[in-house]
Amino acid sequence: MGTSSPEPLLICEHCDTVYRRRRLSRGDVAQCARCHAVLERHHGMSSNTLLALVLTAMIAFTQANLWPIVTLGLNGQYSSATLWGTIITMWQQQAQVVAVIAAATLFFFPLIKMLSFGWLYWFARDGRRAPGFVPIMVTMHYLGPWTMSEVFVLGALVAIVKARVYFEVTPDPGIYAYALLTLMITVFASVDVRRLWDTTAERPA
Numbered sequence: 001m002g003t004s005s006p007e008p009l010l011i012c013e014h015c016d017t018v019y020r021r022r023r024l025s026r027g028d029v030a031q032c033a034r035c036h037a038v039l040e041r042h043h044g045m046s047s048n049t050l051l052a053l054v055l056t057a058m059i060a061f062t063q064a065n066l067w068p069i070v071t072l073g074l075n076g077q078y079s080s081a082t083l084w085g086t087i088i089t090m091w092q093q094q095a096q097v098v099a100v101i102a103a104a105t106l107f108f109f110p111l112i113k114m115l116s117f118g119w120l121y122w123f124a125r126d127g128r129r130a131p132g133f134v135p136i137m138v139t140m141h142y143l144g145p146w147t148m149s150e151v152f153v154l155g156a157l158v159a160i161v162k163a164r165v166y167f168e169v170t171p172d173p174g175i176y177a178y179a180l181l182t183l184m185i186t187v188f189a190s191v192d193v194r195r196l197w198d199t200t201a202e203r204p205a
């Protein structure tokens with residue numbers, strides 16, 4: 001195992017042709033010779049770059065959750081609301097489905113993604129697999145299709161439209177922290193996490 005094992009195989013997801021993987025250098029793109037689908041891209045980002053990105057995203061995430069995201073006005077009375085304040089209000093206003101969607105897409109999914117990224121790439125720095133590697137990779141696979149940028153925009157629209165029925169709504173700094181977070185998570189979405197199956201090796205504990 002380890003250094004003596006041959007380069008891993010790569011299968012075209014579109015036509016099932018099998019290739020032996022080659023090491024790509026910066027800017028390289030591996031293409032399927034039969035159907036021209038993109039097999040793999042080289043990413044300039046090292047594990048350390050990704051970790052720095054995760055850390056920055058965590059800071060934006062914390063601010064997005066601590067700062068008020070909207071000011072709600074009702075009968076001339078104004079109050080700022082944080083994400084969780086808004087979710088709780090929506091829940092109490094019989095908008096439970098929206099409250100659950102907002103909590104999942106704006107809080108739990110990004111949090112799980114960032115923690116998983118950080119955990120996996122922390123160990124990947126020296127080619128190791130993080131404890132819980134397989135279940136985390138499976139979770140990431142299922143969370144994958146939920147790219148947060150689209151979900152965020154959708155969630156925010158639904159929430160604001162829904163809230164406007166009851167309140168005057170004005171955006172606050174927290175919403176901009178969320179916008180920043182959304183941009184950063186779009187960068188994560190371009191990282192092919194599946195590469196970790198090949199670039200990390202299981203070591204005896």
Ligand SMILES: [Zn+2]
Pocket residue numbers: 012013014015016017032033034035036037
């Ligand atoms: Zn192909």
